[in-house]
Amino acid sequence: AHVARRLAARGAGHLLLVGRRGARAPGADALRAELEESGAVVTVAACDVTDPERVTELLAALPADRPLTAMVHAAGVLDDGVLDSLTPARLAGPFRAKVTAAGVLHETTAHLRLSAFVVFTSVMGVVGNAGQANYAAANAALEALVASRRADGLPGTALAWGAWAAGEGMLDDGVAGRLRERGLPSMEPAAAATAIERALGEDDALVVVADADWRRFAGTAGPRAATLLSEVTGRDEDNDVSRPAVSRGAFGDLLAAVPAAERKRFVTDLVRTHAAAVLRHTVPDSVRPERAFTEMGFDSLTAVELRNRLAAATGVRLPATVLFDRPTPAVLAVHLLSRLGAPGEPGSQSGPG
Known part of the structure; x- marks a missing residue:
């Protein structure tokens, strides 16, 4: 409709508007009348x-x-x-x-x-x-x-x-x-x-x-998009904010400094903080550890956004389905601890991300 209006305003003599429903499409009659008032001959075809x-x-x-x-x-x-x-x-x-x-x-x-x-x-x-x-x-x-x-x-x-x-x-x-x-x-x-x-x-x-805002978009779209947009944003690969903010080893060192009894709560709070940010909540307290992500309103797109945030924060690569495989913040935190091989965490294991 917007294109047709623009063409009519620029003097197009005949406009052929084609869609599966033709004249039965919602608003078709009103659009034709509007365009004809601009001086164009209009044909609407199914x-x-x-x-x-x-x-x-x-x-x-x-x-x-x-x-x-x-x-x-x-x-x-x-x-x-x-x-x-x-x-x-x-x-x-x-x-x-x-x-x-x-x-x-x-x-x-x-x-x-x-x-x-x-x-x-x-x-x-x-x-x-x-x-x-x-x-x-x-x-x-x-x-x-x-x-x-x-x-x-x-x-x-x-x-x-x-x-x-x-x-x-x-x-x-x-x-x-x-x-x-x-x-x-x-x-x-x-x-x-x-x-x-x-x-x-x-x-x-x-x-x-x-x-x-290409700089902002590049920072959330992953390394491939960031590299593509580097000339537009002025960001080189070394400064690419879409890459993990910390390495896996660096986050592991940070976690090792936390008393063993507190590590699960520490990582759970990390998950809750990022989940709240994705859902546009002002405080992480609104994200309960035992509540399912799907019940909070996460869908496939927001699940990927949270996955990306957690990967950047911990250095751990996670599949796109991780929120559905690990359905609550508490369960996801245990999974992250296991992937990080946290010292003193039962069942923890080291291995490739």
Whole structure:
């Protein structure tokens, strides 16, 4: 809708708005009326753009005096979850909406003299994000399609968006809030849409459009993203805050200084402190040692965030599922003690992280 408004305001004579539900989509009639008031002729069509036959029929039905001259693919599907929870079906959903659809549009319009072929991707396909492996991969594949088109002399522009404001974009308030805490606040869509014109005017292949505190984001996104963003943030690898704040040996030395009888409480309090920070609680007392993480509101994304925090604090590498395998702060603390080989801790063991 925002792209259509922008195109109408810039004098587009005919807008073909395509979706699976066509005119039955919520708000379609109101949007068409608004665009027509701007002077544009508007056609709203129902079509599954992952079906080559349907798309070919749609293009063939266009009047000769209204040929297709530019294309914007703005569809997307989210099915977030940590890597261990992904299945072929969960991978297929985002790929169908992103890659399959764009591939069909590429093939069915390759013979046309398009002035623009614009695809909406995501900043998550550029830098990655916990819990979005399928969505990130689909968007990266879309950017590869654009690169292939340009290599063949065809127009192509990929816009890797940051989060759009809740209610206008694909994120709910909870996910939008977590991204904001990590340095990626939501953008106002009307302002973001101006980036399309600039990218086309400068003939860019890939443009990241995001309201971002890259230094803050790099500090929470893991070493790969931090390395990628080092030129933007001015952070070199030795100063990368996404790496463990202490080595495993250093934390082990710290723990060894704590009386043996106090070590479990010490590590439990560490877990509770970081869990409270992830849940945006002001004090760790709100996180009870024997209460399950799932009962506190942890999901797959916040579980990864806590895992990353604890790994940075202790130097111990932990799997993404550790909060579900060790379901309470007290149980997780015992597991950390065992992994650290804490002196005097029954059942402790040394070994690779």
